[in-house]
Amino acid sequence: MHDIRLIRENPQAFDAGLARRGLAPLSEQILAADASVRALQTEIQASLARRNEASKLIGQAMASGDKDKAEALKAEVAELKTALPAKEEAEREQLAALQDMLAALPNLPVADVPDGMDEDGNVEIARWGTPRTFDFAPQEHADFAPALGLDFETAAKMSGARFAFLKGQMARLERALGQFMIDRQTIDAGYTECATPLMVRDDAAFGTTQLPKFRDDLFQTTDGRWLISTSEMSLTNAVREEILPEADLPIRMTALTPCFRSEAGSAGRDTRGYIRQHQFWKVELVSIVRPEDSDAELERKTRAAETILEALELPYRKMLLCAGDMGFAARKTYDLEVWLPGQNSYREISSCSNCGDFQARRMNTRFRREGAKGNEFVHTLNGSGLAVGRTLVAILENYQQADGSVDIPAALLPYMGGITRLSP
């Protein structure tokens, strides 16, 4: 949510930010609505002031036994009150319209985010690892993994497309990956392990910006709750409506949870394989920090995600997303893309974003600086560390052998109960 005061102070900068996001200028429309609301407020407040004054006088008149004066004042208040409801209604409606308008606008990019409208504008920052050279033609996981226990047909029977049924060694490998990742993030990177609700209310979904704009991407329960599309939703909302002591910051939380996505807008994309599912496991990394610390925290968080890929010896590249390709809540985002030899391309496996105070405003999460009076909004960050399902895909494709088997990366062996290779 944007701060209306900043828009008032510098509408040109606001429109320039929107333009970088590929949006038309809106400051004029917003400020007109804002001015109209404020004019109404002033008018209403003048009426209320007179009403309050008259009410006090009524009390005094009654006390002194001046019935006539009291009745005259009551008549005046009654008259004031006939005009008031319409004005208050207008004010409510206009304010709601203004807030709806603001709630639908994405966060704006910071200065060092490159221009660009889509993924072609993203800038490669770094590359790690060398893609393996194969002495055979590497296959896509969708072609050889079913023989190893990644079963789409069984899942389709009961659940339809975009689900998988993992069996035996394959299920074990996915579980091992989740355990390995959450251990690294808690033991090495200093995140606190959390187990969170997988369903949240409207308010929470609004706070992390899945609502109101992206409701079609979520699954909803029969009693009106939302299945989390990422544990960013449940972790970040842990501090909603809180006033945190400065000494508590930074707060770093992680969770290994299933994520549920309707994939409404992605018909036809990644329909084969395990890349894009309605349900997948992910280790999420959320940080709540002081404003001055969020830039450094984004670097730290991204590094925590990179470390997992390096431990698994999976080649990747680090992308700085351009203004037009960032998620709704982000002011700056790094994507990590893992090398998939079967697809001969890099694919997103982690996305780490600094949201600034954008989510904090929606959640009303503040902190109290030591010695200072007043509260400030915190900054929030989130990132995947990593998406477990896609990491499974990366391991299958990068560690595949000519005979259709897959070697287990050394870092995972302690989690595999003696299995060193997946075999058909």
Add this chain to the structure above:
RNA sequence: GGAGAGUUGGCUGAGUGGUCGAAAGCGUCGCACUCGAAAUGCGAAGUGCCGGCAACGGUACCGAGGGUUCGAAUCCCUCACUCUCCUCCA
């Protein structure tokens, strides 16, 4: 699912339909005392919004939203959440 009790400022916690933005305590900040600190004493201090260059004035806020009333933290209704008991249950 049933019954009851609650939700008040940074925290704990009083509160009679008008004098309540709200006692008291804790914590915070300033000053005094002190070489310094502690202790003590004195004092200050809620947040949003509107108007104003400002001083300041107005308005709203006692879980959320409605209602009654000239006037609501206080009375009524709905909802959310917390706690207790019963019921059910992995």
